[in-house]
Amino acid sequence: MPKLTPLHIEYRKACARELKFLEKRSKKKDNGLTKMLADKVPAGLQSTLDKAFEKSFALIFEKGTGLIEKTYDKEKIRQDFRLDDYIATVKNDKKSLKTISAKADRSSLGNTLVSGVSGAGMGFVGIGLPDIAVFTALMLKNLYQLSAKYGYDYEKEEEKQFILMLIQGAFSYGEQLLEINDRINSFIHNKVFLNGINISENITKTAACLSSEMLYLKFLQGIPLVGAVGGGYDAVYMNRINSYANMKYNYRYLNGRLRR
Numbered sequence: 001m002p003k004l005t006p007l008h009i010e011y012r013k014a015c016a017r018e019l020k021f022l023e024k025r026s027k028k029k030d031n032g033l034t035k036m037l038a039d040k041v042p043a044g045l046q047s048t049l050d051k052a053f054e055k056s057f058a059l060i061f062e063k064g065t066g067l068i069e070k071t072y073d074k075e076k077i078r079q080d081f082r083l084d085d086y087i088a089t090v091k092n093d094k095k096s097l098k099t100i101s102a103k104a105d106r107s108s109l110g111n112t113l114v115s116g117v118s119g120a121g122m123g124f125v126g127i128g129l130p131d132i133a134v135f136t137a138l139m140l141k142n143l144y145q146l147s148a149k150y151g152y153d154y155e156k157e158e159e160k161q162f163i164l165m166l167i168q169g170a171f172s173y174g175e176q177l178l179e180i181n182d183r184i185n186s187f188i189h190n191k192v193f194l195n196g197i198n199i200s201e202n203i204t205k206t207a208a209c210l211s212s213e214m215l216y217l218k219f220l221q222g223i224p225l226v227g228a229v230g231g232g233y234d235a236v237y238m239n240r241i242n243s244y245a246n247m248k249y250n251y252r253y254l255n256g257r258l259r260r
Contacts (some may be wrong), residue, residue, distance in 0.1 A: 010097045011254040017247055022181065028173040049132070049211035050204075056136035057203045061160060068141045077148040085151060088257075101250040104149040105242075107142075135234050139167070142238065143245055150249045157199065162187060163245075164202045170244040171209040171237075188252045213237070 004012075060068070081100065088096040143163045147154040154163065162184070169180045187193050197205075214237060 006092055006094050006097055007254065007257055010094065011251075011258060014247070014251040014254050018181070018251060021244070021247065022178065025173050025177055046211055046215055049215060050207050052132040053136060053207035053210050054203055056133045057140075057164075057207065058200075060137060060140055061199070061203075064137065064140075065144070065155065068137060068144060071141060072145060074148060077145065078151075081149055081151045089260075097254075100150060100253065101246060104146050104246050104249065107145050107149065131234070135237075139238060139241060142242060143167075146242075146245050146249055150253045152249075152252075158187075158191075161193065161199055161202055164199070164206045165193070166245045166248055167206050167241060168209045169248070170241045171213045184248055188248075188255055 080103070084096070084099050084103070088099065140163070143166065144154045147159060147163065152159055152162075154160065165180060165184050165187075169177060169184060172180055183193050
């Protein structure tokens with residue numbers, strides 16, 4: 001049997017990480033805090049959150065990307081990727097192949113901390129729903145940066161669809177997660193989404209995933225003082241998105257390298 005190259009080894013590790021993630025998220029765990037709040041949340045809040053997330057995504061995709069780009073140097077990120085990718089191609093060793101994912105992971109930390117501080121601050125004064133726009137902007141900023149750090153163009157329609165699917169995957173469990181993950185992998189391997197839907201429908205699905213998972217904490221965030229706890233969970237949610245998105249982008253990058 002021929003000896004595996006460092007690229008093949010890293011790709012196998014990426015596949016193993018994905019299997020481990022899917023097994024871990026095969027079932028949603030009960031949360032004591034959400035149980036406590038279950039009978040206190042107003043009946044219409046879920047629908048309100050859905051609409052707030054939908055509006056935030058649509059607005060940012062249509063008009064807000066340029067504003068988000070003012071908070072980081074997009075061209076430098078792209079130049080850094082081209083250099084790191086070239087070095088990884090020439091050296092083809094474990095260290096150079098891991099450089100891109102390590103840099104992407106470090107860049108996500110700052111956005112996670114900002115989201116937690118922002119959410120907690122708004123929650124302290126009882127601001128819940130307005131935080132959705134801020135959280136969505138920080139979330140997309142982070143995913144835009146991740147996309148660019150792996151050499152992809154987040155301004156393309158297909159990349160926006162990919163980003164929306166990543167968010168859905170980060171907030172799903174069991175059979176739903178398996179289905180979403182398969183659709184993501186279908187795009188990675190074939191450049192086509194299974195059961196393709198347009199971006200408007202995808203935004204609606206993504207908003208529903210987010211609002212369903214964040215419902216109870218956003219309700220808590222709207223209560224002064226104790227709302228700081230709910231708002232602080234923004235960092236937990238952001239970290240969840242970071243972990244899944246970085247895992248899938250790394251898998252996508254390594255898969256692309258194998259096809260060159």
